[in-house]
Amino acid sequence: MIEVNELTKRYGTTTAVKNLSFTVRPGLVTGFLGPNGAGKSTTLRMILGLNEPTGGSVTVDGRPFRDRPRGLRHVGALLDASDVHGGRTAAAHLAALARGNRIPRARVDEVLREVGLTAAARRRIGGFSLGMKQRLGIAGTLLGDPPVLLFDEPLNGLDPEGVKWVRGLFRRLAAEGRTVFVSSHLMTEMESTADELVVIGRGELIAAESLADFAARGTRASVTVRTRAGAALTELLTAQGGDVRPLAADGPGERFAVTGLSSARVAELAFEHRLLLDELTAGRSSLEEAFMELTADSVEYGATEQGAPR
Amino acid sequence: MTATATATVDVSEPAARFRDLLAAEWLKLWSLRSTVWAYVIGTLVVVGFNVGATYDRYRYWTARNAADRADFIADGIAHQYAYTTNAGTIMMLAAGAIGAVAITGEYGTGLIRTTFAAVPARRSVMAAKVGVLALVMTGYGAVVAALSFWLSQAILARRDAGVSIGDPGSLRLVAASALLAPVCGLAGMAIGVLLRHGGAAIVTVVVVLLVVPLVFADDRHWAAVVDHALPSSAWMRLVDVRYDPGVGIPFPWTVGGAWTVFALWALGAAAVAVFAAPRRDQ
Numbered sequence: 001m002i003e004v005n006e007l008t009k010r011y012g013t014t015t016a017v018k019n020l021s022f023t024v025r026p027g028l029v030t031g032f033l034g035p036n037g038a039g040k041s042t043t044l045r046m047i048l049g050l051n052e053p054t055g056g057s058v059t060v061d062g063r064p065f066r067d068r069p070r071g072l073r074h075v076g077a078l079l080d081a082s083d084v085h086g087g088r089t090a091a092a093h094l095a096a097l098a099r100g101n102r103i104p105r106a107r108v109d110e111v112l113r114e115v116g117l118t119a120a121a122r123r124r125i126g127g128f129s130l131g132m133k134q135r136l137g138i139a140g141t142l143l144g145d146p147p148v149l150l151f152d153e154p155l156n157g158l159d160p161e162g163v164k165w166v167r168g169l170f171r172r173l174a175a176e177g178r179t180v181f182v183s184s185h186l187m188t189e190m191e192s193t194a195d196e197l198v199v200i201g202r203g204e205l206i207a208a209e210s211l212a213d214f215a216a217r218g219t220r221a222s223v224t225v226r227t228r229a230g231a232a233l234t235e236l237l238t239a240q241g242g243d244v245r246p247l248a249a250d251g252p253g254e255r256f257a258v259t260g261l262s263s264a265r266v267a268e269l270a271f272e273h274r275l276l277l278d279e280l281t282a283g284r285s286s287l288e289e290a291f292m293e294l295t296a297d298s299v300e301y302g303a304t305e306q307g308a309p310r
Numbered sequence: 311m312t313a314t315a316t317a318t319v320d321v322s323e324p325a326a327r328f329r330d331l332l333a334a335e336w337l338k339l340w341s342l343r344s345t346v347w348a349y350v351i352g353t354l355v356v357v358g359f360n361v362g363a364t365y366d367r368y369r370y371w372t373a374r375n376a377a378d379r380a381d382f383i384a385d386g387i388a389h390q391y392a393y394t395t396n397a398g399t400i401m402m403l404a405a406g407a408i409g410a411v412a413i414t415g416e417y418g419t420g421l422i423r424t425t426f427a428a429v430p431a432r433r434s435v436m437a438a439k440v441g442v443l444a445l446v447m448t449g450y451g452a453v454v455a456a457l458s459f460w461l462s463q464a465i466l467a468r469r470d471a472g473v474s475i476g477d478p479g480s481l482r483l484v485a486a487s488a489l490l491a492p493v494c495g496l497a498g499m500a501i502g503v504l505l506r507h508g509g510a511a512i513v514t515v516v517v518v519l520l521v522v523p524l525v526f527a528d529d530r531h532w533a534a535v536v537d538h539a540l541p542s543s544a545w546m547r548l549v550d551v552r553y554d555p556g557v558g559i560p561f562p563w564t565v566g567g568a569w570t571v572f573a574l575w576a577l578g579a580a581a582v583a584v585f586a587a588p589r590r591d592q
Contacts, residue, residue: 051591
């Protein structure tokens, strides 16, 4: 369990984290979401005692992490997969971490097998891809078999198979009763992984609740329809309180984005008025929509014009 | 709180031991190929300088008779070839740079965060780094000093002008030259901890260990005080087996004073590394 209490971090005049309070409970995967620059990494570093808070406090299983003489049996943390020395082999890197925490050397081979790096154990980390470094970092978090695990953007650089594997691993770790706290700037990464969400923007708490509660906040879920009766449908849906915007057509008929009405309601109305729909798709998930809406005001590094945001 | 915190994962932990951290730092040091190369090349270069200079003297030999040879030894020249000033300069540079890179390499790669997240007792981590560096540097310095003394005097012995390790001053020369490596290595590590950047740290090592001694001549009292407080001056005092305070030295100092300077640099640098690093955000 991680308890963050009124945490504040200032760098000069910049406030990276402001009066942040939330609790991360065991037995669940908790997603830590926020746009780039929201203060996620700073918060994780303060949880680990790497950075000293300007105000407030944070405890891991009841104690400030920094008070523990050795860490790996309490918290496994992957902050940045590139926080390694490229000149060492994967096995040597983990062996040194294990030795300092009095963890048996045999554990190194176990965790390397678990993350699928056995074949690369004797290779130098400098030649690893980002995905392999993520796996190595995850192996490091597992060394001490800890009750609390922190991951900062662990899916970066992983291939689809790797993403699937990591999700399964997180689910399993949580099912074993561990506290699993995973940061991401993409809601889609969390959708099929997290039970709970902590959402921050500009260093402040936006939401700390279950995934379902958070999804319910998305009021503007959009539905995509394609029809050859565009004018009639637009009139109908607008009359029912929907907001209809035309989209670029890529097939027969016209395409529209409808907000304010559920896909079921759109289907019902079309049926009642005998309008043929060629396509009806629930657009972006309501989670993604809720996330975009709630963090819209707090995007630190947003594209102001028609640039592609990261 | 306890109602929700029913963690099913129990933490049973063996007692934290400092020697595990020493062992971890030892593993980290020798798992880098560059470490082995640095020490091998460092040994070859410094020993090479001493042997080369001695061999040069051997080739262009001027002491033709027994009296000349006796003077050669009595004037301390044989001892000078056991560890030349040039070799000492290179040793200071090598040791200081290796010490600096030992820590800036960890900052530069970000590994320091992984290290401190695994061992939150940061002072203990830094103390282990200091301990391992001091140990390895002492071994390195001792090998270089012993090889240099033995090889140089073996060459001079072929002209009947070598000294033995039992001769007055020999042991002090070898010991001071051996300890020059850990003193400068620790100074380099302290500078690395303060600057956290490899390039900047090495430049500072060069300035502190090699340039500053050039600036302060020992002909005025205050300048002599500064000069005598430097590791290079202390080393030169210790290896000067024929040091005569009566002749042309305005502000003489003692062997004990020079040893004290060595000790204070080592202890001060170790204290900076252990106590300065943990205080800042990583």
